[in-house]
Amino acid sequence: MAEKKIVFMVDKLPYKGETSRLALTHAIASQTVEIHLEDDDLLVPVLVFSGKGVLNCLKNQKALETYKVTSLENHVKNALLLDLKVMYCAEDVKKFGLTEDMIVMDAADIGGDVTAEIVPFDDILGEISSATHVMYF
Amino acid sequence: MGKLTIGCFSSLVGSMTLDFSVKLAKAAMDKGHSVDMWLSGNGTTLSKTGQRSFQDYSSLQKTVEELVAKGMTLVACEACAEARGLHKEDFMPGCGRKSMDWYLASCFHADRVIHIGGE
Numbered sequence: 481m482a483e484k485k486i487v488f489m490v491d492k493l494p495y496k497g498e499t500s501r502l503a504l505t506h507a508i509a510s511q512t513v514e515i516h517l518e519d520d521d522l523l524v525p526v527l528v529f530s531g532k533g534v535l536n537c538l539k540n541q542k543a544l545e546t547y548k549v550t551s552l553e554n555h556v557k558n559a560l561l562l563d564l565k566v567m568y569c570a571e572d573v574k575k576f577g578l579t580e581d582m583i584v585m586d587a588a589d590i591g592g593d594v595t596a597e598i599v600p601f602d603d604i605l606g607e608i609s610s611a612t613h614v615m616y617f
Numbered sequence: 618m619g620k621l622t623i624g625c626f627s628s629l630v631g632s633m634t635l636d637f638s639v640k641l642a643k644a645a646m647d648k649g650h651s652v653d654m655w656l657s658g659n660g661t662t663l664s665k666t667g668q669r670s671f672q673d674y675s676s677l678q679k680t681v682e683e684l685v686a687k688g689m690t691l692v693a694c695e696a697c698a699e700a701r702g703l704h705k706e707d708f709m710p711g712c713g714r715k716s717m718d719w720y721l722a723s724c725f726h727a728d729r730v731i732h733i734g735g736e
Contacts, residue, residue, distance in 0.1 A: 492735075497736060499626065499736075502734075503734070506657075506721065509718045509721055513718040513721040516719060517722060523725050616732065
């Protein structure tokens with residue numbers, strides 16, 4: 481059995497470009513990758529938001545009304561619904577004056593069980609160190 | 618020999634990132650490695666056939682077609698391409714269209730991954 485971890489690291493702003501959206505859709509695609517793998521193979525995704533990337537996770541985004549596109553908030557919720565490990569850089573959350581109640585921490589309203597974590601950057605470095613591959617978006 | 622997977626999200630022309638990616642792919646193949654290249658976001662523009670070569674713009678189609686003929690696997694994100702009006706008939710010969718899980722599986726099996734996100 482082979483287990484490989486991929487860290488999807490997002491540090492770009494939402495909506496200014498497409499990058500953070502693609503990070504989320506690629507991370508979520510990890511849930512269907514098994515059709516391409518051997519039975520015992522396992523891909524473990526970790527979704528990390530750092531720098532300006534933490535702004536992707538703000539609550540009450542009006543993307544549908546403004547741009548007629550799905551919000552990044554919804555994508556983060558979908559990631560949590562699919563049990564992806566989601567981490568926010570604590571230093572950057574603090575730097576932007578954000579608190580837990582301002583960002584998506586769970587997807588309980590759509591049936592999710594997993595909770596996001598706000599962690600020091602050192603913990604994120606730990607995830608990166610133990611990853612097979614890092615995708616920096 | 619190893620397997621290299623390159624993911625590129627930057628556009629054809631307007632950026633030299635795809636040029637770098639193609640040069641890297643060629644260098645790896647010249648050394649005997651196998652290469653998968655994934656195009657997503659604006660990177661899907663590389664898949665377009667009929668690219669016209671001007672001296673003021675980089676030109677990649679001929680090089681990419683040669684690499685594909687030598688065995689490079691070139692695949693574009695189908696949704697990203699369709700959203701840009703790049704339909705199946707617009708693709709250069711040999712360029713596949715798949716979803717993102719194909720890229721992740723390619724990364725899973727790769728010895729090294731070079732992932733170049735968008736601007």
